[in-house]
Amino acid sequence: MTITGSKKLQQAAGGNTDVALAARGLGHAYHGRNVLSSIDFEVRRGEFVCIVGPSGVGKTTLLRCLAGLQASTSGTVMIAGEPVTEPVPGVALVFQDYSRSLMPWASVLHNVTLPLRANGTSRAAAREEGLRALTLVGLDDVAAGMYPWQLSGGMQQRVAIARALAYNPALLLMDEPFASVDAYTRADLEDLMLRLQRELSLTVVLVTHDIDESVYLSDRVIALNGSPASVADIVEIPLGAERDQVGTKSTAEFAALRGRVHALIRGSRGSADATEARE
Amino acid sequence: MTPSTARVARTIGLEIWLPIVLVVVWWFASANSTSVYFPPLSSILGSFAHDWLDPAALPKNLVPSLQLLALGYLLAVVTGIVLGLVLGLVAPLERATRPLLEVLRAIPGVALLPIFIVLFGIDLQMKVLLIAFGAFWPVLLNTIDGVRGIEPVLLDVSRVFRVGRMRRLVSIVLPGASPQIFAGARTALAIALIIMVVSETIGGNGGVGYFLLNAQRNFAISSMWGAILALGILGYLLNIVLRIIERSVLRWHRLQQARLESQP
Structure with a gap:
């Protein structure tokens, strides 16, 4: 990380204590090959944010960097205004594979x-x-x-x-937490997370490859695409606090948001390709 | 009879008929033996009862062996686990020492008897150390493998939730490696028993090995056979003790494996 970058961020964080987590110019390379490049986003306290992208895009790497399990090769992760180099107090992580965690x-x-x-x-x-x-x-x-x-x-x-x-936890990170269970269980667990997040005012960052899941759960969706992966766009999800598996998912608004996120992940920025995405 | 006691009874029935048949065959086949080296079983059992079941004989014949075995074996298990944890956790150290360990483990423990006599004399200390040396390797190498095979996700869990070094060792690393450690401890027990007998033939401190050699030298062939029988039974009983400990410590592992096999 650069000194100027970190200073700038501290100033930014000082101005906004609502920021639970921030990624600034985050990049990661394995053996010289870039997997993540200039990832920038902020997560506010009490927000439910999903990071969505296709399999193999580097989502797990990104989450490991956010959790401090892995040092990023460039850029910074800030939690509660402090740069993260190793796991910090108040951050919990739910892993994908319960049988191993x-x-x-x-x-x-x-x-x-x-x-x-x-x-x-x-x-x-x-x-x-x-x-x-x-x-x-x-x-x-x-x-x-x-x-x-x-x-x-x-x-x-x-x-x-x-x-x-x-x-x-002040920040709850979840790495594809429902990818190893069947569809019905997955729906139950999604609703459980929505309820818990609301009741306990949790700040949740959930990584998934499932576009429906990301839209259904989130206040905002961070869509990743490209190789190396970067943030295509961040989509606000104004579906309200009360959501349900059948009702919410059958609204036109939900379909439009899903189409938008889908288009972003496929690499076509903006809404020009919304018709294609709806197909 | 409940189903479970019925099952235990059937298991015992299945396992015990062959030994009984063999003993009966041995008994009648040897009944009229006049061979000096293969005395009748009745005479062997007579010596066995006299040498190993008489409380007056035990302090000289058995107690020294048990003492020796307990000290040597426990020393081996404890040092094996401790060093195994260290080498298992510190990968560069393990890689640097691996070739050396492989050479040392390949040396049969009893081959070091002469050098141990030179270094430590012929008393308890030498014998304990020799047993410990021989029984140490399987515990060490299994512990290293066990530690290195620990689920990496669990280590990530312990890092994220900021579990300290000591608690991680006790709550995650040790239980995670315990199935392997027990496998090593079982191999080590067999080795310890062998070295115990051999080392007791040196010096005059009593014990099974001493008794065995003495019987052979005095041409007490029935006593010699009786001692061999006693050794077999001793090894068998010690194994059962270890098995009982393992069954209770690794209860989770046994149940989990059974569950995995029942639902493929």
Whole structure:
């Protein structure tokens, strides 16, 4: 990162404390080949933002950079006004593959409380908060005592979500969280996330390749395209707070927004190709 | 009888008939034996009862062996796990030491008996160290493999949620590597038993190996066979103890594997 860039950003962040996350000129290269290039966006507190792009566009790399799991090769990530070089407090991440992100040897409750215990919460308080988080995602005390792999896939991903919620995150990152479950479970989990985001005023950044999902969930959609990937455009989604799987998705407004995002990802900027996108 | 006790009874029935048949065959085939080297089973069992079941004989014949085995084996397991964790977590160190480890592990533990006698004498210390040396390698190498095979996503999870080094070791790395560690510990037990017997033939501290050699030298062939029988039973029982510990520590692993097999 350049010194001037970081200074400029601090000034910008100082002027707007509502910014939970900012990417500034973010780029990443593997073995000299650029995968991400000049990614710029901001996420405000309490916003639900989806980053959408085709498979292999570098979405996971982008999310890993945002989480501080991976250093970007250029540009900066700012969380709460501070540059990110490693995982910072208050950021939770839900991984795509629940079967790999949950500890198979630990009970559901133990999985959920590990981050709390690791950050100084007492055993009793962690247990209480863990059970509360599990209740939020619809899991009871019986499930809390089971091993994660004794639950269905959707339930396991709920455990991963509960683990993130128990951590009381200022920023919740999600990496294709519903890509490994069937369509019905996916719809349930999407509605769960919408409800939780509203009730807990969460700031969520969710990465997906599913355009419908991104439009359905988001306040704004960040569409990636190209190689190396960059932000094609950022689309406001004025669908309101109350959304439902059938009603919202059958509105003309939803179809238009989906078409717009689709067109952006396919590389045709603007709305000139909206007719093509609707096909 | 509940279904589960019925199943246990059937398992035992399936596993135990062959040993019984063999013992019966051995008993009658050897009943009238006049061979010096193959005495009748009745005489072997008589010696066995006298040498290994009589509480007065145990302090000299068995206790020294168990003590030696416990010390050497535990030393091997503990150092194997600790060094295995270090080498498993620090990849450059592991790569630098790998060829050396492969050479050292290839040396049979008993081949070092002469040099260990020169270095450490012929008493308990030497024997414990020799057992520890021999049994150390499978624990070490399995622990390294176990640690390196830990799900990388879990390590990412621990980084994102800022799980400290110690807790990561105890809550993620150690349990994640535990199936491999137990596999190493089982191999190590067999090796420890072999080295125990061989090392006890040196010096006069008693124990199974000492007893065995002594019986052979005194031409007490029935006692010799009895000691071999005792060794077999000792190894079998120790394995069962280890299996019981493993079943409880790796309960999650056993159940998870069973579930994976039942729903492919």
